[in-house]
Each structure stands twice: as structure tokens, then as C-alpha cells.
Amino acid sequence: MITVKDLTKRYARTTAVDQISFSVEKGQIVGFLGPNGAGKTTTMRMLTCFLPPTSGNASIAGFDVLEQPLEVKKRIGYLPEMPPLYQEMGTSEYLKFVGRLKGLRGAELFARIDYVLERCAIGDVRNKLLGKLSKGYRQRVGLAQAILHNPDVLILDEPTAGLDPKQINETRDLIRSLAGDHTIILSTHILPEVEQTCQQVIIINRGKLVATDSVHNLQNRARGAESVLVEVGSRNGVLDPAAVEKRLQQIPSTARVVAKQSRDNRHTFEVETAAKDGSTRADIARAIVESGWDLNELRPAAVSLEEVFLQLTKAEASVEKLAAKGGQS
Amino acid sequence: MRNIWTIYRKELNSYFVSPIAYILLLMFALIFGFFFWNAVGMFVYYGMESQMRGQMFPMNVNEQVIRPLLSNISVVGLFFIPMITMRVFAEEKRNGTIELLATSPVRDSEVIVGKWLAAVTLYATMLLFSAANFSFLFRYGNPDWKPLAIGYLGLLLQAGALLAIGTFVSTLTRNQIIAGAVTFGICLLLWVLEWVSGYETAAWARVLSYMSVITHYESFGKGVLAIKDALFYVTLIFLGLFLTARSMESLRWRS
Numbered sequence: 001m002i003t004v005k006d007l008t009k010r011y012a013r014t015t016a017v018d019q020i021s022f023s024v025e026k027g028q029i030v031g032f033l034g035p036n037g038a039g040k041t042t043t044m045r046m047l048t049c050f051l052p053p054t055s056g057n058a059s060i061a062g063f064d065v066l067e068q069p070l071e072v073k074k075r076i077g078y079l080p081e082m083p084p085l086y087q088e089m090g091t092s093e094y095l096k097f098v099g100r101l102k103g104l105r106g107a108e109l110f111a112r113i114d115y116v117l118e119r120c121a122i123g124d125v126r127n128k129l130l131g132k133l134s135k136g137y138r139q140r141v142g143l144a145q146a147i148l149h150n151p152d153v154l155i156l157d158e159p160t161a162g163l164d165p166k167q168i169n170e171t172r173d174l175i176r177s178l179a180g181d182h183t184i185i186l187s188t189h190i191l192p193e194v195e196q197t198c199q200q201v202i203i204i205n206r207g208k209l210v211a212t213d214s215v216h217n218l219q220n221r222a223r224g225a226e227s228v229l230v231e232v233g234s235r236n237g238v239l240d241p242a243a244v245e246k247r248l249q250q251i252p253s254t255a256r257v258v259a260k261q262s263r264d265n266r267h268t269f270e271v272e273t274a275a276k277d278g279s280t281r282a283d284i285a286r287a288i289v290e291s292g293w294d295l296n297e298l299r300p301a302a303v304s305l306e307e308v309f310l311q312l313t314k315a316e317a318s319v320e321k322l323a324a325k326g327g328q329s
Numbered sequence: 330m331r332n333i334w335t336i337y338r339k340e341l342n343s344y345f346v347s348p349i350a351y352i353l354l355l356m357f358a359l360i361f362g363f364f365f366w367n368a369v370g371m372f373v374y375y376g377m378e379s380q381m382r383g384q385m386f387p388m389n390v391n392e393q394v395i396r397p398l399l400s401n402i403s404v405v406g407l408f409f410i411p412m413i414t415m416r417v418f419a420e421e422k423r424n425g426t427i428e429l430l431a432t433s434p435v436r437d438s439e440v441i442v443g444k445w446l447a448a449v450t451l452y453a454t455m456l457l458f459s460a461a462n463f464s465f466l467f468r469y470g471n472p473d474w475k476p477l478a479i480g481y482l483g484l485l486l487q488a489g490a491l492l493a494i495g496t497f498v499s500t501l502t503r504n505q506i507i508a509g510a511v512t513f514g515i516c517l518l519l520w521v522l523e524w525v526s527g528y529e530t531a532a533w534a535r536v537l538s539y540m541s542v543i544t545h546y547e548s549f550g551k552g553v554l555a556i557k558d559a560l561f562y563v564t565l566i567f568l569g570l571f572l573t574a575r576s577m578e579s580l581r582w583r584s
């Protein structure tokens with residue numbers, strides 16, 4: 001549905017987006033993840049034909065953003081970082097105007113307005129001035145505006161920024177419920193948001209694409225194979241963590257053992273295993289019990305996207321440093 | 330076409346929901362009302378004077394009331410134009426609504442023409458207030474309506490040209506005050522350019538005074554429809570709207 005190839009945007013001094021490529025399948029929710037200044041807004045503006053790319057190309061539903069902007073614009077709904085609201089208009093008056101801009105007329109226009117008023121839960125402010133709405137309502141009117149003409153692709157720039165936790169949850173639910181009918185690409189700098197809302201994630205940092213994969217795979221990838229967390233304790237005498245670590249390493253199927261923390265004579269390790277069938281866990285349990293220690297806890301280590309993100313962006317940074325050094329010498 | 334209409338209606342609405350349209354109309358009505366009754370008062374005074382002296386000067390409402398009043402409007406208009414156009418694009422940029430317009434399936438040219446037509450409409454509404462005063466003359470006198478109609482056509486053309494320039498200036502900034510001030514400066518300059526013809530007849534002076542929007546109003550004010558003056562205004566309108574379109578495009582490259 002969305003294809004991006006070597007997309008680049010240079011401003012006078014900065015390269016905001018540097019040769020990124022990715023594609024998004026129909027019906028997917030994709031998280032566009034990166035810290036502030038990574039180039040998320042710039043990329044979205046190029047996808048929506050607001051900014052022309054410096055080089056590279058992007059197409060939506062088969063239409064190129066430079067060659068056929070009108071066709072692209074018909075098929076997208078866009079919620080910019082700042083919801084594009086006219087302060088002096090009422091909610092339904094505004095939706096009527098936007099609907100006409102998007103080419104809706106007559107009965108269809110009114111039917112769609114009723115639909116989005118209900119869908120975005122903004123029916124109770126339909127006659128209020130937009131300038132008088134709270135942040136949560138403004139964001140939802142912005143979303144209503146984006147889905148009004150039932151576009152194939154929704155492009156949402158930080159749709160939950162500035163909302164309180166309850167509103168954030170409501171907005172996420174709303175976005176999730178829109179998937180399927182629409183292909184959605186949403187940007188965020190908040191990691192849990194991607195884990196909770198998206199199926200696929202595209203990570204960018206300083207204008208460069210760092211990783212693109214499904215949320216599930218990405219978590220796995222960072223974890224290597226499978227890893228488990230083991231907490232070992234002892235009720236008779238002080239337990240030497242080194243001894244435990246050594247014992248764990250002797251188990252044939254472990255690939256790597258990392259000491260995580262030690263407190264009150266209880267030690268936690270992360271054990272990476274080569275075996276995928278889960279037999280390692282049984283081996284670990286047996287080894288510890290046979291050594292006369294207590295097995296307090298044994299669970300799969302869930303890697304958060306946060307760690308993935310840090311790992312990926314760190315790797316990126318160190319590569320850059322190397323390159324910089326190489327360039328100096 | 331439909332998109333132009335959509336933009337036009339929205340623009341006109343936004344003028345009339347904010348106080349700006351009413352303030353402009355009220356101010357214009359007051360200022361013009363003052364000019365009008367002044368002119369009529371003078372006319373009546375000179376009429377009586379000439380009768381008392383026994384000399385019969387030819388008295389003509391068109392020549393002595395309507396013509397000076399029309400050229401007054403053409404100058405007073407210069408002061409109102411910046412106030413009409415200053416928000417046209419500056420506000421869209423500040424509110425971020427420019428992103429909505431630019432990512433909707435409408436052409437830039439449709440947005441620009443819709444906005445410009447709304448500005449011209451507001452100006453025409455202002456002129457209507459002055460026309461109300463003139464209707465008084467028709468009630469009590471017998472002026473010729475044709476020069477008046479041509480005079481109004483000239484006013485609309487002149488305003489159309491300046492409004493197009495003001496619209497262009499408004500795309501250059503997100504600050505309304507700056508947009509208004511710069512437009513005002515340009516309007517003023519386009520007016521006073523004509524002064525150089527007072528002391529200089531060299532080619533450069535003729536070019537400068539030709540550029541003055543006021544020079545081209547003279548024929549309209551006299552009730553003469555001069556094609557070359559009309560063309561001057563039409564060219565300026567196209568130039569202003571064209572620059573606006575270019576600016577909107579380059580706004581994308583820059584921002």
C-alpha cells in the first residue's frame with residue numbers, strides 16, 4: 001500500500017531524512033518510531049505530498065507523490081502533529097468544510113459526518129467552537145477529520161502526544177479499531193505505544209532507517225535465540241554467585257550466562273540458550289536443585305522494545321563513530 | 330470550480346464570524362459618509378454662491394461630487410486592503426491548517442482564487458456602503474449613472490490588483506501584523522510613485538509613475554473605460570496570484 005524507496009529530504013543545513021526505504025502492506029498498523037528530531041514528521045509530510053522529497057520516491061496505492069499528488073491526496077487521511085483546526089469554526093461546520101474539500105457532497109457527506117462524530121466520540125461537542133475544545137477533543141476532531149472521507153491510508157503524526165493517560169488509551173483503542181479498513185502509519189517517540197498498538201515497527205534515528213520488522217520479530221531478534229531469567233537463592237550459608245554462574249555455564253545447551261543482580265543472597269542471571277524446544281529450562285532447574293540451592297524463579301526474559309531500540313541505536317552510533325574516526329585518520 | 334466555491338464560502342464566513350469585517354465596514358462607512366456629506370455640502374454652498382453673484386456656473390453633480398469622491402475611495406481603499414489580506418495565509422500557517430489545505434485533493438490555484446475572490450467580495454461589500462450614499466444623489470438630483478458604474482468597475486479592478494499583492498505577501502510570513510504592515514507599505518509606495526511625474530519627465534520617471542496604481546484610476550474616475558488601464562490592473566491581478574502560487578510551492582521546499 002505504501003512503498004518508500006531511498007527517500008531523502010535535505011534542508012539548508014540538515015539532512016532530515018536520509019535514504020530510507022520501507023513498505024507497508026494493506027491493513028497493517030505500522031509504528032514509526034524515533035526520538036525527537038529523528039525525521040518522522042518530515043517523512044510523513046513527504047508521504048502526504050506536503051513536502052517534496054529531495055531525492056528518492058514514495059508511492060501510495062500505486063500513485064507517486066510527485067507525479068500524481070491529487071490521486072495520492074484522495075487516498076490519504078492525515079493528522080499533522082498539530083491538529084489543523086480553525087479556531088472560529090464549530091465542530092460539525094468544520095467537518096462539513098473538510099468533507100467538501102475531500103470531495104464529499106450531499107447525503108454522503110452528512111452520513112460520513114454522523115459516522116465520524118459517533119466513531120470518535122465527539123457528538124457532544126458538535127456545536128462547540130473548535131477554539132474552545134480541550135486537548136483531548138481537539139485531537140479526536142483531528143482524527144475525525146482524517147478518517148472523514150474513508151481513505152485507504154491513514155497517516156497520524158504523534159496522535160497521542162499531549163493527552164492524559166485515559167485519553168491515550170481511548171485514542172489507541174480507536175486507532176486499533178480502525179485497522180483492517182485502513183492501512184495506518186503512526187509516528188511516536190513512546191516505545192510502549194508501538195508495542196501496544198502496532199504490528200510492524202519502523203525505527204529511525206537521525207534521519208536513518210535503523211530497523212524495520214514486525215514487533216514480535218524485533219523483540220526476538222534482540223533476544224538472540226531464547227533467554228530465560230533465573231533467580232537462585234540459598235537458605236544454608238552464603239551463596240557465591242560465581243559458583244552459580246559456573247554451574248549454569250556447564251549446562252550443555254546454554255550459550256551465554258549474564259549475571260543480572262545480586263541482593264540478599266539471591267542472584268539473578270539471564271541465560272541465553274541455543275535450544276529452541278525449551279529443554280534448557282528443565283536442565284537449569286535440575287542443575288540448581290541438584291547443587292542444593294533454591295530455585296526461586298525461572299521465567300522467559302521478555303525483552304522490551306525499549307532495549308531493542310537502545311541496542312539498535314547504540315550500534316548505529318558506534319558505527320558512525322568508527323566511520324568518523326576513519327575519516328579523520 | 331466546486332473547490333473554489335468551497336474555499337470561497339469558508340473564507341467569507343471566517344471574515345464575518347470575526348469582528349474584522351464589521352470593523353472594516355463600519356470604519357469605511359463612517360469615513361466615506363464624512364467625505365460624501367462634505368462634498369455635497371460644498372456643492373450646495375458653491376451653487377448658492379454662484380446664484381447670489383448672479384453668475385451661472387455650469388453645475389454638474391458628476392463632475393463636482395461623484396468624480397472627486399470616487400478618487401477619494403481609490404486612495405482610502407489603499408488603507409483598507411492590508412487589513413483584509415493580512416490574515417489570508419498567515420493565519421493558515423500559524424494554525425497549521427495550511428497542512429490540511431495542502432494535503433487535500435484540491436489544487437493550490439483553487440485555494441488561491443477562492444481566497445482572493447472572498448477578499449474581493451468583502452471589498453465590494455464595503456463599496457456597497459458608499460453606493461448607498463450615491464443613491465441619495467439619484468433621489469434628489471439627476472446624475473449620469475454610466476460614469477459612476479465605470480468608476481466602480483475601476484475601484485474593483487484596482488482593489489483586485491492590490492488584494493492579489495496582499496495575498497502574496499501573506500504567504501511569506503506566519504505573522505499577520507508583518508503581513509499587514511508590508512502590504513500597507515507596498516500599497517503606499519504604489520500610490521506615491523505617481524508623484525515623481527510632478528517634477529521629472531525622464532523615461533525612468535514615466536515608468537515609475539506608470540507603475541502607480543492611482544495613475545491608472547484617473548480614466549475610470551472620469552467615467553472613461555480605457556482598455557490599457559483595465560489591462561494594467563488585470564495584469565497586476567494575474568501577477569499577484571501567480572506569485573502567490575509560486576510562493577505556496579516554494580513554501581513547501583522551505584518549510
Ligand SMILES: Nc1ncnc2c1ncn2[C@@H]1O[C@H](COP(=O)(O)OP(=O)(O)O)[C@@H](O)[C@H]1O
Pocket residue numbers: 011012014015016034035036037038039040041042043583584
Ligand atoms: N523547516 C525546516 N528547516 C530546517 N530544518 C528542519 C525543518 N523542519 C525540520 N527540520 C530538521 O529536520 C530534522 C527532523 O525533524 P522532524 O522531521 O520534525 O523530526 P521528528 O518529527 O522525528 O521529531 C530535525 O533535525 C529538524 O531540526
Ligand SMILES: [Mg+2]
Pocket residue numbers: 037040041042081
Ligand atoms: Mg515530529
